Amino acid sequence: MKKNIFQISPSFYDVMPAEYRELVENGPFEKKVGVSDLGAFKELSEEHPLCAGCGLALSLRLILASLPNPEDTIIVGSTGCSAIAFPQVAVQNIHSLFGNQNAIASGVKRALTLRFPDKIKDVVVIAGDGATVDIGLDMVMQSWFRQERITTIMLDNEAYANTGGQESGMSQEGAVLHMAPKGKTFPKVSLPELARASGCVYVAAVNPAKPKKLEKAIVRGVLAARELGPTYIQVFTPCPTNYKFKPNETIEKIKMRVKEGTYETTEFISAEAQELFARLEEGKK
Amino acid sequence: MIEQRAVEPAQLFEAKKESQFITGSEAIREAIRRANVEMAISYPITPQSESMHLVGDLFAEGYIKEYFRGENEFAVMSSVAGAAMAGVRVFTATGGPGTLRAFEAFPTWAGARLPIVCAFMTRGVNSPLTIQPDTIEMAYMLDTGIIMLHAETAQDLYDMILRAFIIAEQTEVHIPVGVFTDGFFVTHTRDKVKIAPADMKLPPYDPYSSPVPVMDMENVPFRQMRDPFVMKSNYVSYAAHASWQQEVMAAAERARKYIKQYIGELIETEYPDADILLIGSGTAVSQSREAMAYARSEGFNVGLVKIKSIRPFPAQEIRELVKRAKVVIVPEFNRVGWLAREIKSVAEDTTKIVVGPHVFGGMTMPPGMILDEIRRTSV
Numbered sequence A: 001m002k003k004n005i006f007q008i009s010p011s012f013y014d015v016m017p018a019e020y021r022e023l024v025e026n027g028p029f030e031k032k033v034g035v036s037d038l039g040a041f042k043e044l045s046e047e048h049p050l051c052a053g054c055g056l057a058l059s060l061r062l063i064l065a066s067l068p069n070p071e072d073t074i075i076v077g078s079t080g081c082s083a084i085a086f087p088q089v090a091v092q093n094i095h096s097l098f099g100n101q102n103a104i105a106s107g108v109k110r111a112l113t114l115r116f117p118d119k120i121k122d123v124v125v126i127a128g129d130g131a132t133v134d135i136g137l138d139m140v141m142q143s144w145f146r147q148e149r150i151t152t153i154m155l156d157n158e159a160y161a162n163t164g165g166q167e168s169g170m171s172q173e174g175a176v177l178h179m180a181p182k183g184k185t186f187p188k189v190s191l192p193e194l195a196r197a198s199g200c201v202y203v204a205a206v207n208p209a210k211p212k213k214l215e216k217a218i219v220r221g222v223l224a225a226r227e228l229g230p231t232y233i234q235v236f237t238p239c240p241t242n243y244k245f246k247p248n249e250t251i252e253k254i255k256m257r258v259k260e261g262t263y264e265t266t267e268f269i270s271a272e273a274q275e276l277f278a279r280l281e282e283g284k285k
Numbered sequence B: 001m002i003e004q005r006a007v008e009p010a011q012l013f014e015a016k017k018e019s020q021f022i023t024g025s026e027a028i029r030e031a032i033r034r035a036n037v038e039m040a041i042s043y044p045i046t047p048q049s050e051s052m053h054l055v056g057d058l059f060a061e062g063y064i065k066e067y068f069r070g071e072n073e074f075a076v077m078s079s080v081a082g083a084a085m086a087g088v089r090v091f092t093a094t095g096g097p098g099t100l101r102a103f104e105a106f107p108t109w110a111g112a113r114l115p116i117v118c119a120f121m122t123r124g125v126n127s128p129l130t131i132q133p134d135t136i137e138m139a140y141m142l143d144t145g146i147i148m149l150h151a152e153t154a155q156d157l158y159d160m161i162l163r164a165f166i167i168a169e170q171t172e173v174h175i176p177v178g179v180f181t182d183g184f185f186v187t188h189t190r191d192k193v194k195i196a197p198a199d200m201k202l203p204p205y206d207p208y209s210s211p212v213p214v215m216d217m218e219n220v221p222f223r224q225m226r227d228p229f230v231m232k233s234n235y236v237s238y239a240a241h242a243s244w245q246q247e248v249m250a251a252a253e254r255a256r257k258y259i260k261q262y263i264g265e266l267i268e269t270e271y272p273d274a275d276i277l278l279i280g281s282g283t284a285v286s287q288s289r290e291a292m293a294y295a296r297s298e299g300f301n302v303g304l305v306k307i308k309s310i311r312p313f314p315a316q317e318i319r320e321l322v323k324r325a326k327v328v329i330v331p332e333f334n335r336v337g338w339l340a341r342e343i344k345s346v347a348e349d350t351t352k353i354v355v356g357p358h359v360f361g362g363m364t365m366p367p368g369m370i371l372d373e374i375r376r377t378s379v
């Protein structure tokens, strides 16, 4: 996309909403901005209605600010809490159904490759843990098996948050949640391992307590998907509303879990991705 | 691959045709060969599989740019949706259990205003397991918001699929078209089909003719709304959702004139003024035509109505025809009689409508069954 596509006609300037004007004048398009520049540019997301202290809302802001190429990124979402924030996101984004995000993204990516063979078009899936590991798992993994060049990002709040806090495959063993009244009887699914075994060329588990690390994973995940094959990034995004902790404790919760070893941050870089990153970093110097 | 040139739709539809003795599945291949389809996604199910093998051959030959086997019908219908959102002309096909597996996707196709063309080669649904001809899945599809055309013959199938793209892609329509045909009876039998020269194809789809933004980041990416409608209990969100649905219904209504332009009237009739009218769609029409010939030779005053478009439904046309007739018989290849229900819903006097005969479970419908109804109702 060339930025002039959404330039405002001078005669309409005064009636356009303020956030639109700001986006045109000071948005992240065609600029090299990232999480360290937050506050100095107009962000892609606007006034989301998610709960106070929502780990998912914070992560979404960071993810959007990390996108290496927002002007040519198409996001595919899924039903869940994040779907309520996406209507206000200034990147074209798709909500189709609950769980079919990676199948939709496969079609989008292949179609854009046909239409724009010489242009970069990044397709990024952003969906909840329920959407990714439960109802949509077959389509997620099949897109990896097929080596679709898409980035899959899971917002892992360890529950079906939007429907009121039910157990998901990503909940911890023993967690007492709706639909698991006696506690979850099986362990948290290790999707990073499955991703690796299913052909992802880059896999990372990160969290918003470490924004620079999160940013690096997103950039790597998008670039590796663009050049090589599927990538998977899991973001730990605790939910104060359903796990019933105070909204100002979200970051503390993350740090505690990492410290006690119940939420690992990991990174897997395939040999080809390693080579690609080295090349790109070399090019930057 | 034969070098092809894109021509105006009318030029392709009216070109001098050659007659080929081919199966229904092959008729689909010939339609897709000329449809300038960019991408097709497949998943096997009898009696559909062969048609998508043949479409795969077109891909191997270079007529289609992208083709793959998806993981299940729900995923295929989702991937097809993604491709359409990103602005390419797509095609897929399924039938029976595949249709039901994919079901959640169809209303979203219509709701997202996607001009997808899908062929449905109908078959029975379980239980018990069956692969035999049956049109019951059409009953479930009636209110998904998609346009539904019902082909009687391989010729219909060829004509309807090719024209479906042009109807679906009109800016004021821009909703999916399902072309239904009775599995086996049409897909696996040979018939003479008149087809256009292979060096012609439809003009390419222009994604920017879409009434909704194309998901390609080549048009204004601005946030769609200041406040998300979903899950808001207020008048604006109700009204937004309701009016969107009304607009999808209106789009299907606006398709009528394009169906008429490209496929002819929504119905075809033979002896429409007869006392006894046989009304059907799909291969039930072929069986009815045979029954009509017997009956007329025996002196019964019988006519035939073939319904080609199920959605939009030819309500006005059917109401008038039913009004004039003394008896209306509706033979169907399913157990529920969905077409009879549709006809009853628009008829003034429903007492003259005979719901049946019905054949299901895989048998063909002997014209004698229809003839029996004609004799019985004439007493």
Ligand SMILES: Cc1ncc(C[n+]2csc(CCOP(=O)(O)OP(=O)(O)O)c2C)c(N)n1
Pocket: A056, A079, A080, A081, A082, A098, A127, A128, A129, A130, A131, A132, A155, A157, A159, A160, A161, A162, A163, A168
């Ligand atoms: C087919 C279908 N089944 C169930 C639902 C109900 N549903 C909507 S959101 C949701 C939970 C989403 O959980 P997750 O993917 O973890 O996202 P979160 O809300 O936690 O961010 C469920 C079960 C639905 N919309 N569609």
Ligand code: SF4
Pocket: A050, A051, A052, A053, A054, A055, A056, A057, A081, A157, A161, A162, A238, A239, A240, A241, A242
């Ligand atoms: S319910 Fe949880 S995940 Fe959903 S918006 Fe609220 S805090 Fe965030």
Ligand SMILES: [Mg+2]
Pocket: A080, A128, A129, A130, A155, A156, A157, A158, A159, A160, A161, A168
């Ligand atoms: Mg969740």
